[in-house]
Amino acid sequence: MMKYGIALATALTVMCAQTSFAQEAQAPAPPPPPELEEEAPAAPAVPEKKKVKLDHCGPQSAKTCDGIENIADIGGESWKIAAMGAALCSKSAAIEASRKRRKDRIEYEEILEEVAEDNEQEYKPWVPSENNTEFAQRMSSECESNKLFWCEEMQFEAATIQDAEIQIPALAMVEEACTPPK
Numbered sequence: 053m054m055k056y057g058i059a060l061a062t063a064l065t066v067m068c069a070q071t072s073f074a075q076e077a078q079a080p081a082p083p084p085p086p087e088l089e090e091e092a093p094a095a096p097a098v099p100e101k102k103k104v105k106l107d108h109c110g111p112q113s114a115k116t117c118d119g120i121e122n123i124a125d126i127g128g129e130s131w132k133i134a135a136m137g138a139a140l141c142s143k144s145a146a147i148e149a150s151r152k153r154r155k156d157r158i159e160y161e162e163i164l165e166e167v168a169e170d171n172e173q174e175y176k177p178w179v180p181s182e183n184n185t186e187f188a189q190r191m192s193s194e195c196e197s198n199k200l201f202w203c204e205e206m207q208f209e210a211a212t213i214q215d216a217e218i219q220i221p222a223l224a225m226v227e228e229a230c231t232p233p234k
Contacts, residue, residue, distance in 0.1 A: 108145060108148055108195075109198075110195045110196070115229065116199060116229045117137065117140065120137030120141075121137075123222060123226070126218055127218060129209075129215075129218065130210075133206045133222055136205050139202060144195060147195050147198070150191070151191055158180070161178050165177050203229075203230035210223045211223065
C-alpha cells in the first residue's frame with residue numbers, strides 16, 4: 053500500500069510541475085524595454101526585380117519579342133497573342149542557348165586538348181557532327197521559321213478577336229513587331 057502511495061505522490065508532483073511549466077510557456081513575453089525599441093533599425097527596402105533581357109537567335113526575333121512584350125495589357129483575348137509571343141521568344145532564346153553551348157563545348161575541347169598535349173597524353177576531342185557553316189545555317193533557318201510561324205499565328209489570332217477596341221491595337225502591335233525592317 054505504501055508503494056502505491058509513494059507512486060501517487062510522485063505522479064501528482066510531476067503533473068503539477070508540468071502544469072506550471074506549461075502555464076509559463078503560454079504566458080506572453082513582456083515587452084522589450086523602450087530603449088531597445090528606439091535602436092531597432094528599419095528593414096531595408098526590397099529592391100525591384102530587374103527584368104532580364106534574353107539573348108535571341110536573331111535581331112528580328114529580338115525586335116518581335118520587344119514589340120509583343122506588353123500586348124497582354126490591352127486586355128480581353130489579347131492574352132492568347134501574348135502567350136504565342138512568349139512561345140516565340142522562348143524558342144528563340146533556346147536556339148541562341150544551343151549556339152552558345154556548342155561554342156562553349158568547342159572551346160572547352162580545345163583547352164582539354166592543350167592540357168593533354170602539355171601532359172604528353174593522348175586525347176581524342178569531341179568532334180561535332182556538323183561543321184560550323186552547316187550548324188549556323190540550320191540555326192538561322194530554325195530562328196527564321198520560328199518567327200514566321202508564330203507571327204502568322206499571332207496575326208490570325210488578332211484578326212479573330214471580336215471586340216474592335218481590342219482587335220485594332222492588337223493587330224497594330226503584332227504587325228509592327230513582326231514586320232521586318234526595310
